[in-house]
Amino acid sequence: MIGRMMRNSVKNSKKQSTLAKTARTDGSLTLVATPIGNASDISLRALDTLRTADLIFCEDTRQTQKLLMMHGITGKKLVAAHAHNESHAASKILAEVEAGKQVAYASDAGLPLISDPGETIMQVMIDAGASVTSIPGANAALTALQLSGLPPLPFYFAGFLPPKTKARCDALKLLEKIPATLIFYEAPHRLSETLGDMLHVLGDRKAATARELTKMHEEIQRGTLATLFADAEKQERIRGECVILVAPYSPETEQHDDADETDALLLQALKTLSPRDAAFDVAAKTGQQRRALYQRILELKK
Ligand code: SAM
Numbered sequence: 001m002i003g004r005m006m007r008n009s010v011k012n013s014k015k016q017s018t019l020a021k022t023a024r025t026d027g028s029l030t031l032v033a034t035p036i037g038n039a040s041d042i043s044l045r046a047l048d049t050l051r052t053a054d055l056i057f058c059e060d061t062r063q064t065q066k067l068l069m070m071h072g073i074t075g076k077k078l079v080a081a082h083a084h085n086e087s088h089a090a091s092k093i094l095a096e097v098e099a100g101k102q103v104a105y106a107s108d109a110g111l112p113l114i115s116d117p118g119e120t121i122m123q124v125m126i127d128a129g130a131s132v133t134s135i136p137g138a139n140a141a142l143t144a145l146q147l148s149g150l151p152p153l154p155f156y157f158a159g160f161l162p163p164k165t166k167a168r169c170d171a172l173k174l175l176e177k178i179p180a181t182l183i184f185y186e187a188p189h190r191l192s193e194t195l196g197d198m199l200h201v202l203g204d205r206k207a208a209t210a211r212e213l214t215k216m217h218e219e220i221q222r223g224t225l226a227t228l229f230a231d232a233e234k235q236e237r238i239r240g241e242c243v244i245l246v247a248p249y250s251p252e253t254e255q256h257d258d259a260d261e262t263d264a265l266l267l268q269a270l271k272t273l274s275p276r277d278a279a280f281d282v283a284a285k286t287g288q289q290r291r292a293l294y295q296r297i298l299e300l301k302k
Contacts, residue, residue: 027097029125031118032106033137036241037214039070041138047071049135053104057081057093059117063108081105083117090124097130110139115159115185141183144210144243147220151248154180163190165197172201182246191242192232196267198246199225203260206247212240226263230300233267262286266297275301 030049035041050056051073058064061078068076081089096103105112105121111134112118125132141157156178161168175182182202186194191209198207204226211219217240221228225246232238265285269278279294 026131027100027102028131028133029093029097029103029105029121031112031122031132031134032104033111033135033139034064034067034106034109035214036110036138036140036143037212037218039067041214042067042071043135043137046135046137047073049104050076050106052102054101055079055096056104056106057089057121058105059107059112064106067106081117081121086117086120087124090121093121094124094128094130097125098128111137114139114141114157138214140185140210140213140241140243143213144208144220144245145181145183147210147213148181148208148245149222150181150206150208150245152181154248155183156180157183160185161194165193168194168197169201172198176202177249179248179250181248184244184246186242186244188238188240188242191238191244192229192235194244195225195229195232196264198244199229199260199267200264202246202249204263205249208245210243210245211238213243215240226260226267226300229267233271262288262293262296263300266293266300270297 030053032046032049033043034046050068050071053076055077056064056068057079059080059082061080064078068074079089079092081093093103093105105118107113107116107118110116113122122132145152145155156175158171158175161171161184184194188211195207195209202225204224206223207225207228208220208222209228209232211217211221219240221231223231262282265282266278269281273281275294275297279290279297282288282293283290
């Protein structure tokens with residue numbers, strides 16, 4: 001019995017080593033995670049893969065070239081594969097892999113596919129039964145979640161919201177009752193309007209913003225949607241890439257909806273009106289007392 005097991009195990013290990021050889025000589029695609037700010041945040045395996053790849057497809061050849069140079073990797077052939085040519089690039093990648101090449105794919109920052117190109121490439125590879133693997137690494141959503149102070153699990157990663165207010169509010173409405181920490185990516189110039197829409201649709205929940213992660217001016221702000229919105233409104237120009245995180249839905253947060261709605265209206269009015277006029281404006285819209293609204297404005301400004 002033991003003899004048979006040993007014979008089987010020798011047979012299996014022979015089979016495995018043949019498989020390992022096949023895996024080494026067959027072509028394959030490797031998705032490579034790159035830094036989200038700090039150039040040192042790249043794994044040894046990622047660098048090794050980039051160094052030894054026959055061909056590197058990337059979102060922006062200049063960006064990837066810069067990264068390679070920083071790590072002393074020279075003489076590599078880079079080919080662009082971005083949102084506008086992804087289907088075409090996917091066919092090229094598949095042809096290279098089928099010809100036995102080791103191909104790497106990197107987006108500009110973080111994980112390919114995660115609010116970045118790569119989905120079509122992956123689909124084409126999977127449909128063709130080609131070999132694909134991924135080297136993990138930096139990711140803005142999860143780094144922000146770790147630092148946010150909000151419940152880490154469950155979380156719901158929504159990526160970028162639509163850029164126009166109506167579509168953004170419609171998208172937020174669909175997420176309103178998810179009992180999970182919500183994670184969004186946002187461009188700095190849209191931060192304040194997006195926080196305003198979140199306050200309006202989701203109510204005044206605990207929230208956090210994470211800017212410039214892994215960089216010298218990394219900044220995490222923790223508060224509520226109202227305080228973060230008021231803060232963003234005060235700033236003339238917000239710099240740096242940003243992640244917004246919002247606490248999970250709970251039935252208790254819903255009870256504050258009326259107050260949140262009023263705060264959202266006041267903050268919206270304050271964008272163009274003085275505190276006095278904003279109180280008048282919202283009093284006219286909601287039938288609430290102007291004096292109480294003015295007091296609330298003073299609190300929000302604090
Ligand atoms: N693939 C990337 C990843 O795995 O995180 C995301 C790329 S997506 C095009 C870029 C967005 O990610 C930015 O607009 C911002 O919301 C977020 N982001 C990327 N780097 C960041 C950083 N260093 N700090 C904060 N947010 C960042």
